[in-house]
Amino acid sequence: MATQNTCTTTTPQHSVSTTTTDLTGTITKTSEIIQNKSKGHFYMHVCPISGQEPITVNVFNIYKHDIFTTGRTLKLDNLIQKPDSLLYTSKSKHSFVKTFQPTAQQQLQAEKMHFPHTQATVATKRTISEALDTDSGRSTVCAKIVKVSPVKHVRDGTLPVRSIGVADESGTTKIVLFKDLAEQAFREGDIITCTELYRKTFQQTQQLTAHASSQLQFVQDDDLLFLETSSTHFDDDPDFSRSNPPSHTVQEIIFVDVYTICTKPPCHKKKYQQGACPLCQSTESNKTSARAVLKLQDGTTVTAFQETLRHLADIKEITSTSNELLQLLIDNLPIQFSGQIVNNVVQNVHKLPQSSQV
Numbered sequence: 001m002a003t004q005n006t007c008t009t010t011t012p013q014h015s016v017s018t019t020t021t022d023l024t025g026t027i028t029k030t031s032e033i034i035q036n037k038s039k040g041h042f043y044m045h046v047c048p049i050s051g052q053e054p055i056t057v058n059v060f061n062i063y064k065h066d067i068f069t070t071g072r073t074l075k076l077d078n079l080i081q082k083p084d085s086l087l088y089t090s091k092s093k094h095s096f097v098k099t100f101q102p103t104a105q106q107q108l109q110a111e112k113m114h115f116p117h118t119q120a121t122v123a124t125k126r127t128i129s130e131a132l133d134t135d136s137g138r139s140t141v142c143a144k145i146v147k148v149s150p151v152k153h154v155r156d157g158t159l160p161v162r163s164i165g166v167a168d169e170s171g172t173t174k175i176v177l178f179k180d181l182a183e184q185a186f187r188e189g190d191i192i193t194c195t196e197l198y199r200k201t202f203q204q205t206q207q208l209t210a211h212a213s214s215q216l217q218f219v220q221d222d223d224l225l226f227l228e229t230s231s232t233h234f235d236d237d238p239d240f241s242r243s244n245p246p247s248h249t250v251q252e253i254i255f256v257d258v259y260t261i262c263t264k265p266p267c268h269k270k271k272y273q274q275g276a277c278p279l280c281q282s283t284e285s286n287k288t289s290a291r292a293v294l295k296l297q298d299g300t301t302v303t304a305f306q307e308t309l310r311h312l313a314d315i316k317e318i319t320s321t322s323n324e325l326l327q328l329l330i331d332n333l334p335i336q337f338s339g340q341i342v343n344n345v346v347q348n349v350h351k352l353p354q355s356s357q358v
């Protein structure tokens with residue numbers, strides 16, 4: 001499957017499986033717009049017309065803030081299901097329907113709810129097993145490192161990710177860290193405190209994932225220092241594997257697209273359409289990105305984005321048109337590289353010398 005996914009995604013790339021759902025209900029409260037690095041979003045509490053408990057919807061489209069207002073009843077399609085909320089993303093749809101008055105019980109429940117970003121300021125210290133079990137907000141965990149993964153770069157090579165295996169008296173788990181946190185020097189035996197961790201189930205296994213606001217410190221803790229630990233828990237976890245990534249050969253180039261992207265932070269690199277950003281209508285950007293669909297030696301079709309294409313075409317920067325980039329790639333064929341293929345997207349590539357022919 002050639003993925004067409006160039007839109008804003010709201011989940012880290014290592015979360016592969018997504019379940020989508022629909023919801024019709026009335027908005028009882030919305031948060032202010034939260035600007036978080038490049039992405040803006042806001043939360044709303046929605047009381048379903050089914051009469052079920054109110055749900056938190058995380059809206060990753062700040063342009064909806066003016067129309068998703070308290071009291072309106074919305075039909076929302078294609079929301080991504082998360083453990084404690086639903087995500088309205090660029091792939092979600094909405095329409096307005098006849099107003100539904102929430103039941104008295106729903107209103108009572110909704111009044112007791114907090115938006116996740118206000119809850120997050122309450123750093124609750126928990127053991128690993130408590131943090132893996134809680135339904136109320138994020139956790140601060142103090143634990144001993146038993147295994148450290150290599151850093152991998154996802155999202156077209158722009159997002160560093162590292163897993164650390166940690167243990168305390170209550171259990172063992174994996175913590176997934178991003179950006180600066182991922183790039184710290186960790187050693188087995190180090191004791192850390194990490195704040196704002198939320199639990200997450202990935203491939204049937206519970207893990208703790210860092211939030212953008214998570215902070216990590218190396219600490220002293222005598223109890224943990226003498227805690228006997230083992231890393232066998234992670235033996236079968238590919239995140240910790242240090243083996244060389246498999247090598248592949250690009251045999252054919254199916255499609256190359258160099259396109260302009262919006263540089264305004266809330267638009268999150270949205271692709272221009274007909275010379276303008278479809279979100280903010282700006283026409284000022286001269287920043288480009290690139291995408292190509294490639295066919296490998298085994299016949300599989302994969303997508304490669306800008307950073308990957310730079311490596312594969314052996315160039316410092318992509319300043320060319322689609323057609324020029326196509327020619328640069330053709331000139332390099334067959335292109336041998338090592339790297340991972342996740343969801344049909346090539347990442348973490350290293351171009352291999354064109355010596356051994358296949």
Ligand SMILES: [Zn+2]
Pocket residue numbers: 262263264267270277278279280281282
């Ligand atoms: Zn824009």
